[in-house]
Amino acid sequence: MADRAAPNKPADPHQGPAASAARELAQLQQQAEETRALLARLQFDVAQAQGHLGSLQAAQLLEANEQLVLAMLRSQAEAETVAMDIAQRELTQELRLERQRLEAENRQIQESSRLKREFLSNMSHELRTPLNAVIGFADLLMSGSVPAGSSKHGEFVGHIASSGRHLLQLINEILDLSKVEAGKLAFFPEPVDLPQLVGEVTGALGGLASQGGLVIGTEIDASLTGIVLDPTRLKQVLFNYLSNAIKFTPDGGRVTVRARAEGRSFIRIEVEDTGIGIDAADQSRLFVEFQQLDSGLNKRHQGTGLGLALTRRLVQAQGGSVGVRSTPGVGSVFHLLLKRDAGSSTAAVATGLRRCLVIQDDLADQARISGAITETGFQVDSALTGEQAVVHARNQPYDAVVLDLVLPDRSGLEVLSAIRSHGVSRESPVLAVTIGAHPTATFAIADVLAKPIRTEEIVLALSRLDGAGPSGAKVMVIDDDPVALELMEATLSGMGASAVSFRDGRQALREIEQQRPDAIILDLMMPGVDGFAVLHALRQMPAWRATPVFIWTSMLLTDDEYARLARSARAILNKGGGALETLLDDLRAWRPAVASVLMGIDP
Amino acid sequence: MTAPRALVVDDNAMTLELVSFVLAADRFVVQTAADAAAALAWIPLFRPDVILMDVQMPGIDGLALTRTLKADPATRHIVIVAMTACAMNGDEGRMRDAGCDGYISKPIEVATFCSKVRSCM
Numbered sequence: 001m002a003d004r005a006a007p008n009k010p011a012d013p014h015q016g017p018a019a020s021a022a023r024e025l026a027q028l029q030q031q032a033e034e035t036r037a038l039l040a041r042l043q044f045d046v047a048q049a050q051g052h053l054g055s056l057q058a059a060q061l062l063e064a065n066e067q068l069v070l071a072m073l074r075s076q077a078e079a080e081t082v083a084m085d086i087a088q089r090e091l092t093q094e095l096r097l098e099r100q101r102l103e104a105e106n107r108q109i110q111e112s113s114r115l116k117r118e119f120l121s122n123m124s125h126e127l128r129t130p131l132n133a134v135i136g137f138a139d140l141l142m143s144g145s146v147p148a149g150s151s152k153h154g155e156f157v158g159h160i161a162s163s164g165r166h167l168l169q170l171i172n173e174i175l176d177l178s179k180v181e182a183g184k185l186a187f188f189p190e191p192v193d194l195p196q197l198v199g200e201v202t203g204a205l206g207g208l209a210s211q212g213g214l215v216i217g218t219e220i221d222a223s224l225t226g227i228v229l230d231p232t233r234l235k236q237v238l239f240n241y242l243s244n245a246i247k248f249t250p251d252g253g254r255v256t257v258r259a260r261a262e263g264r265s266f267i268r269i270e271v272e273d274t275g276i277g278i279d280a281a282d283q284s285r286l287f288v289e290f291q292q293l294d295s296g297l298n299k300r301h302q303g304t305g306l307g308l309a310l311t312r313r314l315v316q317a318q319g320g321s322v323g324v325r326s327t328p329g330v331g332s333v334f335h336l337l338l339k340r341d342a343g344s345s346t347a348a349v350a351t352g353l354r355r356c357l358v359i360q361d362d363l364a365d366q367a368r369i370s371g372a373i374t375e376t377g378f379q380v381d382s383a384l385t386g387e388q389a390v391v392h393a394r395n396q397p398y399d400a401v402v403l404d405l406v407l408p409d410r411s412g413l414e415v416l417s418a419i420r421s422h423g424v425s426r427e428s429p430v431l432a433v434t435i436g437a438h439p440t441a442t443f444a445i446a447d448v449l450a451k452p453i454r455t456e457e458i459v460l461a462l463s464r465l466d467g468a469g470p471s472g473a474k475v476m477v478i479d480d481d482p483v484a485l486e487l488m489e490a491t492l493s494g495m496g497a498s499a500v501s502f503r504d505g506r507q508a509l510r511e512i513e514q515q516r517p518d519a520i521i522l523d524l525m526m527p528g529v530d531g532f533a534v535l536h537a538l539r540q541m542p543a544w545r546a547t548p549v550f551i552w553t554s555m556l557l558t559d560d561e562y563a564r565l566a567r568s569a570r571a572i573l574n575k576g577g578g579a580l581e582t583l584l585d586d587l588r589a590w591r592p593a594v595a596s597v598l599m600g601i602d603p
Numbered sequence: 604m605t606a607p608r609a610l611v612v613d614d615n616a617m618t619l620e621l622v623s624f625v626l627a628a629d630r631f632v633v634q635t636a637a638d639a640a641a642a643l644a645w646i647p648l649f650r651p652d653v654i655l656m657d658v659q660m661p662g663i664d665g666l667a668l669t670r671t672l673k674a675d676p677a678t679r680h681i682v683i684v685a686m687t688a689c690a691m692n693g694d695e696g697r698m699r700d701a702g703c704d705g706y707i708s709k710p711i712e713v714a715t716f717c718s719k720v721r722s723c724m
Binding site: 124125126127128129130131132133134135136137139140143145152159163 | 615617618620621622624625628659687688709710711712713714
């Protein structure tokens, strides 16, 4: 072995670097010779073929040609490398986004399944409790251990009947709740005579009130006219507030229903009682499903635990809000704020010659939609293709744009981004018409209407675009999603508010003193300092404790989280669906409050 | 043999009435309590042999009350039978873990209720 592996052995002339270099050199020399020969032959050929050129010229020509080919090859190789780099980077970015999206989706699915389990378990409990009384007392009566005709017998039959009714109410409320949740609850707004409607509700509850010697008073502002709301749902909500007030007010107390205008476009209805009141700590739980408070009175008047939650959802689904203030031992005031005119198109739209662009490739739809919009007082321009639409939007400032998201030449979203990117209509509100859902696009769009489209819906949606809006206010938007930020900025500036955006909660908190926003729109799910932490931090800072915060999230909230947020947020809204509209309404509703706060602090 | 003493704890008034009527008809001496605080007040006075315990109550729930009673040498001997309208998987396990000696789900079966309670004692 030793003789084969000696490390210092002199180099073998047939091995080692010198030898391979020599071989390489020989190869190169041979290649060079071959190339020279080839070139010579080419030179010869060219010289022969183009006899009028001198051999020197041909050689120069060849050399130049050769260099050109080499340069081309080099740049092609470079271009390929660059292209691969870009593709690689794009792919990485895409994968990263995809992963984030999947992770977020996964979190949501887990959260929603936990909520469903919780709901189901609560549901099972709530349904079994009255069933227990129905079946138990019925069995007891059948067993013969309670003599027929005895007072106990009558009492137990009464228990069966009232438990059955309780069960029925529970089931109705569950159905309503699930309909609101699925967005399936239809509202049918019509002109409402408020004093008459309130009278009907107080009349229905008059018996219950007089049993406890309660007085029900009403104070309705006589100037409050022009109310267009769904009367059935309004009655349902009022009935809920009033029956609660009656339940929790001791004998001889007083319950008052008040209604007055709030701003130009909202009504505020209040139900005040002189009842037992609610601790501040419990107030935020009131409007949450199955969160009955621990109170002796509550047990005597068993409720379903769903009434106020349903009230909240019914009002929110109509773009309104609910709330309560209460002093234990003194009484409570429950209120709701609703848009005065939920449905009519006449008030908002018939205000002169405003221009609307309708982008729709189907001629019949185009005519139908344009006709309906023209009737409401718009001057309508039509575009059958995306190309036409972009040209129109560039030359003419529109008050509204109705856009079909599926167009023959360009996708509707492309057209939207072209309209949004420049031109005089870049801030025009856009109503999108679509077959499927385009969740990522909804933030750039004032409203999304599903096909087949009804003209009333479009007119209604157009009327919703109106409103005073929080013009002049400065709104801080905190969201880690750049698309959501950009679109919220565009929406806010369309309302005349200035937006200042942050993708990071920590940075937003750092800069709040410099920015001094009038309101904050806050996403919850963010890496690092999330929305909960931002809200908590804000409420610790005396200067910002009272700043209205609008939670704007795609996260499904647990009851606890909802209750926690409800304590300090102005509104909690889910991204997607009709929530943008609700957010805009909330911003409009908030505006007067901000004006007064600003006047108080900062003249 | 003296009559067994049963304390019924439930926040629902109708359940209290139903269960106490059924037990009394089977010669139990019965006392009712509408929440955990009332139950804790009654226990030293009434000295129950068995507690029929609703699980889901506002404030201190039945599981927490059971844990408290089973941790106290003075009340550890009292038989606790959980009555619950939760009938989901895993509920019975949670009740046994908290120290319940028996488990009856709602709606209750009037005909067999008392024999079920006695079999736990």
